[in-house]
Amino acid sequence: MNHQAELRLQAWLDGELPPGGAQAVAAWVQRDPEAAALARELGATKTALLGNEPERALPESREFYWSKIERELAPAEAPAPAHGRPAWLRGWVKFLAPAGILVILALLLFGPMLRSHHRPTLASTAEVESPLDDISSFTFDSESEGMTVIWVNTE
Amino acid sequence: MSHIRSLGAGLVFLAGLWVAAACAGAAPARAAGLELKAQLVWGTDDQKPKDATFKELDPKIKKKLRSVFKWKNYFEINARKIALPGNGTKKVRMSPKCELELRLADEATLEVKLFGEGRWAKTFRQSVKALQQGQLAVLAGDDKDKYGDAWFVIITAPASAKP
Amino acid sequence: MAHKSDNSSASDQSLVRRAQRGDTAAFEELVARHRDKLYARAFSMVRNEDEAIDLSQEAWVKGWRRLKQFQGEASFVTWMTRIVMNLCLDHLRKQKRLRTDSIEQMDEELGGVERQMPAVSVNPAAGIERAELRAQIDQAMNQLTDAHRTVLVLHEFEGLEYKEVAKRMGCSIGTVMSRLFYARRRIAVLLGGLREELKA
Numbered sequence: 001m002n003h004q005a006e007l008r009l010q011a012w013l014d015g016e017l018p019p020g021g022a023q024a025v026a027a028w029v030q031r032d033p034e035a036a037a038l039a040r041e042l043g044a045t046k047t048a049l050l051g052n053e054p055e056r057a058l059p060e061s062r063e064f065y066w067s068k069i070e071r072e073l074a075p076a077e078a079p080a081p082a083h084g085r086p087a088w089l090r091g092w093v094k095f096l097a098p099a100g101i102l103v104i105l106a107l108l109l110f111g112p113m114l115r116s117h118h119r120p121t122l123a124s125t126a127e128v129e130s131p132l133d134d135i136s137s138f139t140f141d142s143e144s145e146g147m148t149v150i151w152v153n154t155e
Numbered sequence: 156m157s158h159i160r161s162l163g164a165g166l167v168f169l170a171g172l173w174v175a176a177a178c179a180g181a182a183p184a185r186a187a188g189l190e191l192k193a194q195l196v197w198g199t200d201d202q203k204p205k206d207a208t209f210k211e212l213d214p215k216i217k218k219k220l221r222s223v224f225k226w227k228n229y230f231e232i233n234a235r236k237i238a239l240p241g242n243g244t245k246k247v248r249m250s251p252k253c254e255l256e257l258r259l260a261d262e263a264t265l266e267v268k269l270f271g272e273g274r275w276a277k278t279f280r281q282s283v284k285a286l287q288q289g290q291l292a293v294l295a296g297d298d299k300d301k302y303g304d305a306w307f308v309i310i311t312a313p314a315s316a317k318p
Numbered sequence: 319m320a321h322k323s324d325n326s327s328a329s330d331q332s333l334v335r336r337a338q339r340g341d342t343a344a345f346e347e348l349v350a351r352h353r354d355k356l357y358a359r360a361f362s363m364v365r366n367e368d369e370a371i372d373l374s375q376e377a378w379v380k381g382w383r384r385l386k387q388f389q390g391e392a393s394f395v396t397w398m399t400r401i402v403m404n405l406c407l408d409h410l411r412k413q414k415r416l417r418t419d420s421i422e423q424m425d426e427e428l429g430g431v432e433r434q435m436p437a438v439s440v441n442p443a444a445g446i447e448r449a450e451l452r453a454q455i456d457q458a459m460n461q462l463t464d465a466h467r468t469v470l471v472l473h474e475f476e477g478l479e480y481k482e483v484a485k486r487m488g489c490s491i492g493t494v495m496s497r498l499f500y501a502r503r504r505i506a507v508l509l510g511g512l513r514e515e516l517k518a
Binding site: 003006007010011014016041042044045046048049050052053054055056057058059060062065066068069070072073 | 342345346349350353354357358359361362367371374375378379382448451452453455456459470471473474475479480492495496498499502503505506509
């Protein structure tokens, strides 16, 4: 049996042949044992697969799985502010311009000195959220061991 | 006077451009990513069970835990290397009851969500710089399955990793 | 917003309508109901747990964004599985696991050792529990090439006609037919082999 014949037989089983072609293949399968055997094999495989797609449980908890999806569903950012200044603002800008120059110059001169007093600490950990009522926690930093610990209490 | 006002407005505009450019330079750029390690550790006074597959904890980390906590022995139940992208979230399952969701909130801050038995239990943030300088971020709690023992999730960043 | 317990007893239709009006809790219930199915379909295609999880989540997000386009022409889960299928196909193409150059196509079309084998006479579904059959099918599918597995999933599980499969896979109907033929033959041989192992 050549490959084209095999594919016609398969197409007949899958209902993909027009009525005339389907009748011809059906007759062929009736009289040819090799075609009949192949038709049985393909048909049995088709039947075995039908409705037996392997099932699989998601290996993540409901909430965990949802958390990432939920993050992506967050609403779009607020629209960008409109271009162009309103007239009342234009007036203020003109009024404040000279003072503004002085402020900017002051920042340029003295800014570096201000920043040096605000270095972030190494162990800067902030607990953000504790969403459940029955779970509390406390946080401590061990500077000597270079460790930040959040101890979670479940009641 | 009007020409002075115009000049003033022009100077304000130029200075504002300069400040904006400086701020843009200082503003957090999108982080390039971060290499982390997460370890699930069991703290106990018991000896390691004979048929158990978990490993002894790194001696340096064990010493730190022993300095802070009461337990004699600390065993690594699971360890995962995490390549955290600059934007986006990474989820890690440390055990059937313990899952982590990690992301870089910004270039300087790692945010970690802890899920215990499927429930979102805690979110905390840790300085990326602190981690890279050897700080340990530790989540811990009582072991519900064995009274008196504890679980720890230890997050570290290898020294060479950079955001 | 409806309470979680209200959502758990609501029909898919009702939840979809609420979700279309922006109710994320209703959408979360839909996700919870059908997440295993979507994940299983993604896993069938990509055979990697992490990738299947990511792709299924991406599908849910896409589904949310397109929810207003869902008119109920098919069931909600059918609509969602189409989305995840397309994402999986794109993923496989990007990873170049669905080869389209002529040499690999020819190999697939000519078939492997099955080409030389007579028809398998064992009926794979006869006399075994459904769960066992599914496990065997899963094992067998793991041994198919990506292209053979994809055509099988699209035709046998998704129920698409040849021309629709060809459109999704970006190949000719003839290629689809050949791939399907050899995928089925391979499954028959593998399932027959698994039955022999069980008997032994």
